[in-house]
Amino acid sequence: MIVYSVGLGPGDPELITVKAKRILEDVDVIVVPQSDQTGRSVAREIVLKYINEEKIMMYYFPMNNDREELKRRYYDLANKIKAMLESGKKVCYVTMGDPTIYSTSNYLTDRLLSIGVQVRHIPGISSINAASTMLSIPLCIKGENFGVYEMPSDVQRTIELIERHPTTVFMKVNKRLPVLIDAVRKVKPASAYLARRIGLDGQCIYDMLNGTPPPEAAYLSVAVIRRRKKWTENMTGHKI
Numbered sequence: 508m509i510v511y512s513v514g515l516g517p518g519d520p521e522l523i524t525v526k527a528k529r530i531l532e533d534v535d536v537i538v539v540p541q542s543d544q545t546g547r548s549v550a551r552e553i554v555l556k557y558i559n560e561e562k563i564m565m566y567y568f569p570m571n572n573d574r575e576e577l578k579r580r581y582y583d584l585a586n587k588i589k590a591m592l593e594s595g596k597k598v599c600y601v602t603m604g605d606p607t608i609y610s611t612s613n614y615l616t617d618r619l620l621s622i623g624v625q626v627r628h629i630p631g632i633s634s635i636n637a638a639s640t641m642l643s644i645p646l647c648i649k650g651e652n653f654g655v656y657e658m659p660s661d662v663q664r665t666i667e668l669i670e671r672h673p674t675t676v677f678m679k680v681n682k683r684l685p686v687l688i689d690a691v692r693k694v695k696p697a698s699a700y701l702a703r704r705i706g707l708d709g710q711c712i713y714d715m716l717n718g719t720p721p722p723e724a725a726y727l728s729v730a731v732i733r734r735r736k737k738w739t740e741n742m743t744g745h746k747i
């Protein structure tokens with residue numbers, strides 16, 4: 508009994524892998540978990556570029572933070588998937604970006620494994636990669652490392668994290684954008700951008716060192732902060 512956990516990439520339907528597309532075509536049921544009953548599902552829209560609606564099974568999670576309720580729902584979905592596999596159906600579930608990065612698929616995978624279902628992951632292009640490549644900012648070059656964090660709530664912590672790596676990525680920026688902008692203006696890195704809704708309608712790039720900040724970032728926003736000026740400068744030993 509194997510179910511596929513498929514990464515759909517950051518939003519542009521052309522940024523799913525050939526393997527992900529093949530599995531979407533091959534399975535009988537594509538489970539699309541969604542946490543908002545009213546909102547559009549970007550994942551569903553990507554799947555629909557390749558597959559007919561009939562194969563899609565939407566599964567809604569409540570928006571509230573009731574952990575017990577969420578736990579029950581994950582078990583419920585895991586049991587439903589197991590039952591479909593037992594009846595001979597081929598099943599996959601999908602997630603935006605990569606399934607192992609800040610993804611609800613991680614919880615579902617955990618429940619499936621606990622009830623004896625094997626999960627095979629199909630990696631997806633993460634919003635981290637989509638942002639850094641769109642901005643042409645290296646995440647890391649030889650001898651460097653980079654950090655990825657959920658956006659902290661306070662400025663001092665944000666400054667510490669920015670100063671920890673040559674490049675720092677913040678995810679889930681949302682309402683904490685003013686904290687980030689404050690930290691960025693104190694650190695004065697070489698570049699600091701917010702990439703919003705990459706590959707989707709409303710995509711925009713915001714330069715946090717120059718310009719007026721929007722009051723808050725969109726839900727789908729990633730910030731990439733690079734302390735060093737040019738990637739070549741590190742290679743020649745110059746410290747910025």
Ligand SMILES: C[S@@+](CC[C@H](N)C(=O)[O-])C[C@H]1O[C@@H](n2cnc3c(N)ncnc32)[C@H](O)[C@@H]1O
Nearest residue numbers: 517604605608633634678679704705727728729
């Ligand atoms: C629940 S996490 C999912 C991350 C996803 N698994 C990945 O690999 O990119 C949601 C966060 O991912 C980022 N994100 C996902 N898709 C994005 C996009 N198209 N544009 C900008 N940020 C995105 C945002 O930081 C958002 O708050």
